[in-house]
Amino acid sequence: MRYHSIVWDMGGTLIDTYPSVDRTLARVVRAHGEPIEEDLVARLTRRAIAVAIDELSERYGVPHTDLDAAYARLKRSWTTTPPPVMAGAREVLSHVRSVGGRNIVVTNRDRTSASALLAATGLDVDDLVCASDGFPRKPDPQMYRAVLDRNGLDPADCLAVGDRAIDAVASRQVGLDCVILETPGIPVVEDGERITDLRRLIDLMAGDQPISPSR
Template sequence: MTEQFTGQLTGRLTGWKHVIWDLDGTLLDTYPATDGALAAALSGLGREVSPDTVRRLTRITLDHAVRTLAAQSGLSEAEIYFSYEQHYAVLGLNHSPAMPGALEAMKAVRTRGGLNLLATHRDRGGAMWRLKAACLDAEIDDLLCVSDGYPRKPHPALFLALLERHNLNPAEVLAVGDRNLDIVAAHSAGCRAALLLTPGVTLDTEADWVLERLGELSL
């Protein structure tokens, strides 16, 4: 596949100080565990699915992947989720490393006097143990999750709440995520947004900046 983008800036995006990070697929490389657990779940339920199919669907959202695969397989979403959680409980413990350059990028934010904030669909407990396992927890200044009572992205509520909690000017905040829903949520909150590329995934995005790697934020 080839990546397709619209509206992104070329060169270095300047003027930002703080970062609102996404977690899965951005700070942490959780996709291998997610893909593996979902494929294993379908296989265990008697439905084989190709790795490419799983990869394409989960890059939109896990909910979308389960919903689509349930419709295609004749299985219920509930039984797929149940089987998925069983497999992920094993794979997720060992296959959620920090993305290359994540720690350096977060330290660079601190060096410029900024905050590292996190807006994630994960529950708080799940987000924290993954951050600790990846040795990133010490760099996080604050996080909000959907389990705190906020709607899921692309709704901007997580972003707006973080901006209000820390009295931040949205013009000084850069949001970094790997899916277009991160970009939409950030823009709705008045922040600029950078999209981290996922290899092999085609996206049309209105991101202000496209990152091939997180290390670009350290420059």
């Protein structure tokens, strides 16, 4: 077994948050009389939701506060109607436990939102670290360094999984190999291993397929 533990990103990786975010932000723009396709919003949110809100506000003249408020309402709604767990995520989480590894989440999301999402979806993880715990946001590597240290994990025994370039940049700085979950049709500007189905991680953990190197 090449890897035993996984350090996960949350939104867009473990939990399929993007479609509802894309719909919500597009709806706000349309409410201000501007036509917009959700795939355009999707390309922005895959960089960062904050980036999407900034650019949509500037490009379409939509008040920043309206976009912020809509996103905040959406996050509150997830406590009772959460977005779906990403296909294959439960299988991989179970596989990690079966080989004696740990499932750890590192997210830029605030702890209240992250904890609520985990509770609402019923996902059981071994550790959670959030930027709101006092860490710089990704791509700074400090959250990854903290979870490795406090869980006593060797980076060589762990695989990082995310959906954006910042996940790869941050995790590789502490010696983790990283796999990017890519949304078909929305490329991530980052070299390295990419997958479109989380279940491929089971083969990658076994070491049957080499991890593509970064630049």
